Amino acid sequence: ISTVLKDRPLWLSDCRCLDVLSEFSTGNGGTIELLYMQIYAPTTLASARDFWTLRYTSVLEDGSIVVCERSLTGTQGGPSMPSVPNFVRAIMFPSGYLIRPCEGGGSVIHIVDHLDLEPCTVPEVLRPLYESSTVLAQTMTIMALNGIYQIAKGISGETVAGSRHLSAMRILSKRMNRSFSEAINCFSDDGWTLMVTDGMEEVTLSINTSPSKLLGSMFSSAEGIPSLGFGILCAKASMLLPNVSPTLLVQFLREHRSEWADCGIDIYSAATLKTSPFKLRSSQANCFEAGQFMPSTGHTIQHEELFEIVKLEGHGLAQEEAVLSRDMVLLQVCSGIGEKAAGACAQLVFAPVDSLFSDDAPLLPSGFRVVAVDSEIDGYISSRTLDLTSSLEVGLARTPTSINQEGNKMRSKSVLTIAFQFIYEKDLQENVATMAHRYVHSVRQFVQKVVIALAPSGLSPHLGSGPLSGTPEALTLSHWICRSYRFHLGFELLKDGCEDGMLNLLWNHSDAIMCCSWMPIRVFIFANQAGLDMLETTLVSLQDISLENVLDENRHKNLGAYVLQIMEQGYSYLPSGICMSSMGRPVSYERAMAWKVVNDDNSTHCIAFMFMNWSFA
Structure with missing residues (x-):
């Protein structure tokens, strides 16, 4: 032990x-x-x-x-x-x-x-x-208990149906998880290099031409691998998600793959795998038929991971593409959705493989990882620990604690990380980079729509073109914002002053408009769509962001003077500068203004800000 x-x-x-x-x-x-x-x-x-x-x-x-x-x-x-x-x-x-x-x-x-x-x-x-000590327990302490559990099963001599397949699953799972984590981190000592970008995109691209990364220890640099002209490109992005559990989101992505996956890109990945140095020569590989190596669907002992073979669909493909992708499948591993999953983290990872592949052939996994950052798991984490501890008594029958169902009901914020890897030929690097960027961006947009659909009733994050219509409080606030702007600055904030369409015009305004309470703690209470994009947050999570955390150091120091000027004069102009999003990314803007928003009683309700021509720095 x-x-x-x-x-x-x-x-x-x-x-x-x-x-x-x-x-x-x-x-x-x-x-x-x-x-x-x-x-x-x-x-x-x-x-x-x-x-x-x-x-x-x-x-x-x-x-x-x-x-x-x-x-x-x-x-x-x-x-x-x-x-x-x-x-x-x-x-x-x-x-x-x-x-x-x-x-x-x-x-x-x-x-x-x-x-x-x-x-x-x-x-x-x-x-x-x-x-959080709860997160530490979930990610490290319980993992140690799981490791001991596996050993206890082996020492007890307890036989499990398909034990050979289970052993293969554990080996593949470890390799898939490790390779996916490598893609998320893209360490420079592994050969990863960040591609030059304009700094304004939410999708980052990295490339790797390292022979050891491409082909592992099966080949050495003396064999001229770099001259083969192949490399790996990784496109990745992270985003904050409100009010949807990791378990529920990953389960949806797994069950609705056809709605977000591009079969043409899947086929491209499979075809490039078949023509690249990743295809080990059969004389070097201890090959197994996919159906013999592992079942098409299976679980590990504690059902914490689900393994699947996903067949590639080649409808509408040219004959050459169909031939190249023949006998190619996706090896898929899904974790965090079983009945014993605590809901703190869930992951869906997949990699193209040949139906004849060696147990040490390189894997290039892509996929999704969803980590809860403030989930309400403290109440049942002790139950999970006790359940694991009891299960270590080999032979003791125990009904597992069903945490997954509770996890689906949790009201939490999560961080989604998307990482997709592609093999490319040197001459096609720019084309593949463009394709990968667009693909990850489209998947990211799909997930945003899914989050709205999966959000618990009454907690919709309200993202979209006109999400606030019909909310009396929002209609009233939009009226106060526009009326106060006209009163203090002498201009109309919106070109069309129609009361009925004021909220939608404010919501879809091209500049980032947001409001924060002015006492005692300055936290944001409203933002239009551009404002939410700039802060990289949602309306539900907006109240967790304070004005102090957004402003740069210089304006943070002078915040009291700015607020005083706004209260006395009614407005204030801010020169160009840099602020921070909720994700810690710098945001530059050409100019900004702030004005005092008063209610129907002429009392100060909040302070409104408008940032013009902003972009991620």
């Missing part, structure tokens, strides 16, 4: 690497190790984490095994370890495992995980992922 727990990459899919740099024995028979560990970032909106730690392992007199680990820092008199590009140094406070033997066999396992993941370095909307 101690060996399994100490081998984090074995059971923690978020662990990129764990290197033992040095090891020596102590006088009492214990062992001290110097470790370096890297943890993937779950989204594109934050950097990955790394740790330098010391780990002490010892056997106590009663036969118990204790494993203690903590970060090695300069404050303890030790050396200050150098920083690593693309990583933020995190801190592990005293953590570890106590494994006590039980009379009659078995063990009692105590696990302590205590980390400081430097939440101040991530956008505010993501900080719950880096501050």
Whole structure:
């Protein structure tokens, strides 16, 4: 058990690497190790984490095994370890495992995980992922219990139908998860390079021409791989989603693939795979028929992952394309939607493979990852832990706690990350980049529409061309905004002053218009569609954003003076500058103005802002 727990990459899919740099024995028979560990970032909106730690392992007199680990820092008199590009140094406070033997066999396992993941370095909307002990338990502690559960099943000799297939599933799942995390992070030491963009797009593109990345250890650079002229392009995007659980969204994407997937692009990916160096020569591959290697649909032991073979549809394709994609399928892994899923994270990942493929052939997975950032899982996380603990008693029948149903009802904010990978020929890099950018952008737009449909009743995020029509409060506020603008500045805010269409005109105004309360805490209470796009948020999540978090440092310092001028004069002009979206992205604007919005009693209701000619910097 101690060996399994100490081998984090074995059971923690978020662990990129764990290197033992040095090891020596102590006088009492214990062992001290110097470790370096890297943890993937779950989204594109934050950097990955790394740790330098010391780990002490010892056997106590009663036969118990204790494993203690903590970060090695300069404050303890030790050396200050150098920083690593693309990583933020995190801190592990005293953590570890106590494994006590039980009379009659078995063990009692105590696990302590205590980390400081430097939440101040991530956008505010993501900080719950880096501050919550509940999230830490879900992503690390329970993963350790799952790893032990798998070992306990093997040691007990309990047989499971299709155990050979289950073993293959676990191996493929690990490789798919790792490759997908690599695509989300795109580390430079793996050969990834960010393509030059204008900085205004929500979709980022990276390319990789590294031989080791393309073909793994099967080939060496001496074989002239770069001259083959192939590379990998990754298009990815992240977005904030309100009021839909990860489980529900991923389940919808899986069941409605034909509504968002472009079969032509699927065929293109399959065809390029077949003609690229990824196609291992049969003499080098230990090939299995897809139907023999694993069933077309299957679950792992605890039903936490669903495996599927998705057949590519080639309707309307040219004969040459149909021939190239023949015998190609998509290997698909879906996690986080089973009855034991806690709803904190769900993922749908797929990769094109040949029906004859080796167990070590490179995989290029694409897909979706949805992570809840403030889900209400504290109430049942303990039930999930107890359920896992009880299930470790091999042979004990227990009805699993159905958390998935509760997860679908949660009112939460989630972050969706989309990452699609494509093989390209060197001469076609720009064409593939354009295609990939448009494809991910269209998928992103589809998800936005799906979120509206899946939002719980009464909590619709109200995105669209005219979502607020019929809401009395919104109609009243739009009237106050336009009337106050005319009163203070002497001009009409809207070209058409018709009362009936005022709200729709305000909503569809090309400039970003938003309102915030003016006391005691300045939080946003309304924004039109352009304002929501600029802040990268929704009406439901708008009230979580304060004016202070949006303004740049200079205007933040002078905020009191601006507000005072607005209150006394009724309006204020702001010169060009930069503000921040809720995702932490800088937004530049040519000019802006603010004015006092008064109600029917001539009392101050809020402050309105209008940002003109804005763009992501």
